[in-house]
Amino acid sequence: xxxxxxxxxxxxxxxxxxxxxxxxxxxxxxxxxxxxxxxxxxxxxxxxxxxxxxxxxxxxxxxxxxxxxxxxxxxxxxxxxxxxxxxxxxxxxxxxxxxxxxxxxxxxxxxxxxxxxxxxxxxxxxxxxxxxxxxxxxxxxxxxxxxxxxxxxxxxxxxxxxxxxxxxxxxxxxxxxxxxxxxxxxxxxxxxxxxxxxxxxxxxxxxxxxxxxxxxxxxxxxxxxxxxxxxxxxxxxxxxxxxxxxxxxxxxxxxxxxxxxxxxxxxxxxxxxxxxxxxxxxxxxxxxxxxxxxxxxxxxxxxxxxxxxxxxxxxxxxxxxxxxxxxxxxxxxxxxxx
Amino acid sequence: xxxxxxxxxxxxxxxxxxxxxxxxxxxxxxxxxxxxxxxxxxxxxxxxxxxxxxxxxxxxxxxxxxxxxxxxxxxxxxxxxxxxxxxxxxxxxxxxxxxxxxxxxxxxxxxxxxxxxxxxxxxxxxxxxxxxxxxxxxxxxxxxxxxxxxxxxxxxxxxxxxxxxxxxxxxxxxxxxxxxxxxxxxxxxxxxxxxxxxxxxxxxxxxxxxxxxxxxxxxxxxxxxxxxxxxxxxxxxxxxxxxxxxxxxxxxxxxxxxxxxxxxxxxxxxxxxxxxxxxxxxxxxxxxxxxxxxxxxxxxxxxxxxxxxxxxxxxxxxxxxxxxxxxxxxxxxxxxxxxxxxxxxxxxxxxxxxxxxxxxxxxxxxxxxxxxxxxx
Numbered sequence: 001x002x003x004x005x006x007x008x009x010x011x012x013x014x015x016x017x018x019x020x021x022x023x024x025x026x027x028x029x030x031x032x033x034x035x036x037x038x039x040x041x042x043x044x045x046x047x048x049x050x051x052x053x054x055x056x057x058x059x060x061x062x063x064x065x066x067x068x069x070x071x072x073x074x075x076x077x078x079x080x081x082x083x084x085x086x087x088x089x090x091x092x093x094x095x096x097x098x099x100x101x102x103x104x105x106x107x108x109x110x111x112x113x114x115x116x117x118x119x120x121x122x123x124x125x126x127x128x129x130x131x132x133x134x135x136x137x138x139x140x141x142x143x144x145x146x147x148x149x150x151x152x153x154x155x156x157x158x159x160x161x162x163x164x165x166x167x168x169x170x171x172x173x174x175x176x177x178x179x180x181x182x183x184x185x186x187x188x189x190x191x192x193x194x195x196x197x198x199x200x201x202x203x204x205x206x207x208x209x210x211x212x213x214x215x216x217x218x219x220x221x222x223x224x225x226x227x228x229x230x231x232x233x234x235x236x237x238x239x240x241x242x243x244x245x246x247x248x249x250x251x252x253x254x255x256x257x258x259x260x261x262x263x264x265x266x267x268x269x270x271x272x273x274x275x276x277x278x279x280x281x282x283x284x285x286x287x288x289x290x291x292x293x294x295x296x297x298x299x300x301x302x303x304x305x306x307x308x309x310x311x312x313x314x315x316x317x318x319x320x321x322x323x324x325x326x327x328x329x330x331x332x333x334x335x336x337x338x
Numbered sequence: 339x340x341x342x343x344x345x346x347x348x349x350x351x352x353x354x355x356x357x358x359x360x361x362x363x364x365x366x367x368x369x370x371x372x373x374x375x376x377x378x379x380x381x382x383x384x385x386x387x388x389x390x391x392x393x394x395x396x397x398x399x400x401x402x403x404x405x406x407x408x409x410x411x412x413x414x415x416x417x418x419x420x421x422x423x424x425x426x427x428x429x430x431x432x433x434x435x436x437x438x439x440x441x442x443x444x445x446x447x448x449x450x451x452x453x454x455x456x457x458x459x460x461x462x463x464x465x466x467x468x469x470x471x472x473x474x475x476x477x478x479x480x481x482x483x484x485x486x487x488x489x490x491x492x493x494x495x496x497x498x499x500x501x502x503x504x505x506x507x508x509x510x511x512x513x514x515x516x517x518x519x520x521x522x523x524x525x526x527x528x529x530x531x532x533x534x535x536x537x538x539x540x541x542x543x544x545x546x547x548x549x550x551x552x553x554x555x556x557x558x559x560x561x562x563x564x565x566x567x568x569x570x571x572x573x574x575x576x577x578x579x580x581x582x583x584x585x586x587x588x589x590x591x592x593x594x595x596x597x598x599x600x601x602x603x604x605x606x607x608x609x610x611x612x613x614x615x616x617x618x619x620x621x622x623x624x625x626x627x628x629x630x631x632x633x634x635x636x637x638x639x640x641x642x643x644x645x646x647x648x649x650x651x652x653x654x655x656x657x658x659x660x661x662x663x664x665x666x667x668x669x670x671x672x673x674x675x676x677x678x679x680x681x682x683x684x685x686x687x688x689x690x691x692x693x694x695x696x697x698x699x700x701x702x703x704x705x706x707x708x709x710x711x712x713x714x
Binding site: 248308317323324325326330 | 710
């Protein structure tokens, strides 16, 4: 590990996990009654009486701050609501919001971001109850950074490590939409078609899956940075199962596929901000899938993988033409130069 | 059915039928191993990306030859670019070249030492840069005949500014195939030729090579079905002892190739002997600017003294790197003691780990050739 922090250590891949494990878990983690920091789940679940208090926090920086399908405000609410939902907490109690602004940031942009946060919070059925504001000097920050924290109660927290051989993995919709929207915007690529971020609070969608699957829903994770690949590597690694992913079954929008071929980046490693990866016992897979597809945000949900005994911790990709190991991404996916 | 399956060239059912036929012919041939070589990073990417190797018979090896232009650019050629950058000339090149180690420094290292380097996407972009500056601008031109055509076209487009010149490290593939095929100990029984290079030169170009070295050659495209169909065709030719050339990429390649492109290529370049990194000295392996364009030749314009760079320490691990043997088909990436440990995409020792077209880099990205045939 280097003497200074590098960008890839925040990109959601292997490098970031190494940093978190070696610095944050080493430095801060203590045993708790429930799911704590050392579990490196989407949030913590602390036992309070016969329930669990779920807490999660997320900071948001994105370039550009306004993009097709959303903005940093919508992202900040959705990210935290979704992390709560991934712990099984689909009715969040409240959110907090801390804003750090750079001197010179446009007031109208801030107001637009706040309107967007309000809309997303209304969709999720949650309220922002407290916050904090800081303004830094010009050049000390790139525009705006948002932090949101969420809390809620849940009877049975859903971990991300409950998989066993035979379980099925469901993705709740098309992969890579957010990641490719941001990448193409950042690199100034004008592509045909309607490439838009999927950013949305999906607690309602997850509630539908939990209602249909009950205790047969055994693991959940949202495939944000690092994409579906990172989520599956993490879930498979912690559960000590192999995951056989069938690429032809993977829902990918034509626009994303085109951008993927152009940039040489796999949709499997691109971020999603309105999707869940759900592990279910085999007997409940079809039931959960039907419930997801009946929801407006889950129409393209699909069963894409099966957990296997062989090669625990690895993701094996069946491309339809053969099989290969899916390598876990190290840092940010970069478009090819030539 | 999703759009992946609807693509004409991505039909798993057809792939399965081709796979069965491949197994049948391999069992008829009976040897272990049967070794076929392709000479293209894009073929390796498609083979690895689609996991094609897990479906191939155990007695069939499809290996990658010297098909990555970045990988075979020789150390002194990189040194020349580095030397120019360090003496203040603006060296423009493709992004993949930046991290390729020379004898002691890469262009990236040169930048860190204050060298003048810029990444471009095309030779025309380098010419544009030259137009806007008083500095001397050199385009460090790498790549095979396909890329060389674009370099030639940019020069022939005219109005090239006086402060612009070319450092050609362009290479020509057919003679390299010949050398690799006839290396002592070579197991290669047939070649898959790269469809995009053949689109320029034509499939007919390979006829003398196939006859002289009794080596069947099949021109292949880049979709998984293209590759499987070409492998099958090549195996049939091997089985039947027919040293012929077959074109399985007729939608892009003709027998005579792209004649206007060839005209441009040979108007600007001529063949000369040249060393391919780690492989061999190849007669007619390099593309040199013709005398008519000597005024645009950076080697003639500047006094490039790479000996000065030899005072820098060479890469300490370079001696252990077996990139040359990998590209010559003598071993695979995982046979290298540095692979994935001391040589990684983040800190490459050998050129095969630098380029997105290099065998080692591709194996790192797609997980090599694990035995997954029994999984699932």
